[in-house]
Amino acid sequence: MSYSIKSQEKIDKNKVKLIVEISNGYFNKSINAAYKDISEKAKIPGFRKGKVPYQIIDINYGKKYVLSEAANIAISELYSGIIESSDFKPVGYPKVDLDGELNQDKPVNFAITIEIEPDAVLPEYKGISAEGYPIEVTGEEIDEQIENLRNRFASLEPIGEDDAIKKMDIVTIDFAGTVDGKEFEGGSYNDYVLEVGSGVLLKEFEKALIGMKKGEKTTVSAKMPKEVEDKNIAGKNAEFKLTVKEAKRKSLPAVDGEFLKNMGDFETADDLKKFIKENLGAQKKNARRNKIFSDIVNYLVENSKLDVPQIMIDNEVKELAHDFEHRLKDQNLTKQQYMEYFKINEDKISEDFKNKALFNVKEYLIFNTLEKELKDKIEPSSDELSSEKENLIKSTKKEEDRKKVEEYLKTPAGEKNVQASVRRKKLVDFLIDNAKINELSLDDLKKLSEKEKRLKKAKKTALKK
Numbered sequence: 001m002s003y004s005i006k007s008q009e010k011i012d013k014n015k016v017k018l019i020v021e022i023s024n025g026y027f028n029k030s031i032n033a034a035y036k037d038i039s040e041k042a043k044i045p046g047f048r049k050g051k052v053p054y055q056i057i058d059i060n061y062g063k064k065y066v067l068s069e070a071a072n073i074a075i076s077e078l079y080s081g082i083i084e085s086s087d088f089k090p091v092g093y094p095k096v097d098l099d100g101e102l103n104q105d106k107p108v109n110f111a112i113t114i115e116i117e118p119d120a121v122l123p124e125y126k127g128i129s130a131e132g133y134p135i136e137v138t139g140e141e142i143d144e145q146i147e148n149l150r151n152r153f154a155s156l157e158p159i160g161e162d163d164a165i166k167k168m169d170i171v172t173i174d175f176a177g178t179v180d181g182k183e184f185e186g187g188s189y190n191d192y193v194l195e196v197g198s199g200v201l202l203k204e205f206e207k208a209l210i211g212m213k214k215g216e217k218t219t220v221s222a223k224m225p226k227e228v229e230d231k232n233i234a235g236k237n238a239e240f241k242l243t244v245k246e247a248k249r250k251s252l253p254a255v256d257g258e259f260l261k262n263m264g265d266f267e268t269a270d271d272l273k274k275f276i277k278e279n280l281g282a283q284k285k286n287a288r289r290n291k292i293f294s295d296i297v298n299y300l301v302e303n304s305k306l307d308v309p310q311i312m313i314d315n316e317v318k319e320l321a322h323d324f325e326h327r328l329k330d331q332n333l334t335k336q337q338y339m340e341y342f343k344i345n346e347d348k349i350s351e352d353f354k355n356k357a358l359f360n361v362k363e364y365l366i367f368n369t370l371e372k373e374l375k376d377k378i379e380p381s382s383d384e385l386s387s388e389k390e391n392l393i394k395s396t397k398k399e400e401d402r403k404k405v406e407e408y409l410k411t412p413a414g415e416k417n418v419q420a421s422v423r424r425k426k427l428v429d430f431l432i433d434n435a436k437i438n439e440l441s442l443d444d445l446k447k448l449s450e451k452e453k454r455l456k457k458a459k460k461t462a463l464k465k
Helices: 024-041 054-061 063-086 139-152 203-209 257-264 269-303 310-330 335-342 346-373 382-394 399-409 412-433 442-460
Strands: 003-012 015-022 090-098 108-116 129-132 155-158 170-179 182-195 217-223 237-251 436-439
Touching: 003 063, 015 024, 015 063, 024 054, 024 063, 054 063, 063 090, 063 108, 090 310, 129 269, 139 269, 170 203, 182 237, 203 217, 203 237, 257 269, 269 346, 269 412, 310 335, 310 346, 335 346, 346 412, 382 399, 382 412, 399 412
Parallel strands: 129 436
Antiparallel strands: 003 015, 015 108, 090 108, 155 237, 170 182, 170 237, 217 237
């Protein structure tokens, strides 16, 4: 064994001191490495770099310096293994001191002081209140999905000059809005394409379009929502001059053999409905589980007590900022464009990162504490580990990638990750199974959805989502 942990002592609330002994054999290997490193860098007259004899190095640098360099090499190489075997999770950088004198013929001892991740003081985690979304799939929802599919494959045909615009027609319009006789941001647009009745624009605005014809103009009066970002126009009456430039009507395909084949080679409409029902059911079960878990996490974060190390928050902020920059790049957006679109500044972005980072770190520490408290209940069995490995392999599509996954799962790191994954899943199951569920009806869910849509629409602009 290259090292041994002789003792570990808690010296403060979140600080631990480890006394580690590195074997004389390993230390001697490090001494040889130190000589080689010094030889490569040394500028000694008469000797080429990398060819300086050890005795000459001792004369020019001193044996004590060589041993000190060797000690640094040894602890640098072994530190990660020492921490892993100690089962502590350090925060930030360690403080490493020699414990005793350095001697080429003896083991070397180090005192390693580390700040460790704190445990949370948890509230009662059985019986946490959470909302449960319904998982029932109605015939109305299935029909709605079929209509969506028909709409996706619909063709657009221009309507006649004398035909009146109906709900679901696609129109191209110009509009210009004013409040108190003045134009406002987001109130005017040319060549705006709209599906009538989609709810994208103000309801008075879309209602006025029904019955109009191509080429017609009108003036629409509407009250601006109170939730709009521009408080100068919030809740005020607005007038919009509207021109219909183009109008088209959807021609929906019949649910016939050709349509069913395009959808996935279904033999009958009932086969398609069955497929839709199963998929909607699976989606609803996932949504239900995600909502319950989200409510549980929010409760735990709000009601747990813990001192979060600032360095953990700072590191998480860096991760969030890095991910944010990558998302912008993937969408071909600059940060300036993003800020202009959402009408925010650097301070707002920074504040959001800090709040999100604090939440994320708290959640991480809380769940680590829960895993310790519920260790006996969530420790994975051999069958559970085997099942998890099989699922990971099956979910990998490419044959060459499957082989890599299989090999990885045989390694200590792979085994450890599988154990952690199963343990976390069992913890989540435990919290959900022990939650107090407030069941929502389909009507409750519909009202919530409509409320969220109204708020979303009002937040972005006066007229657009």
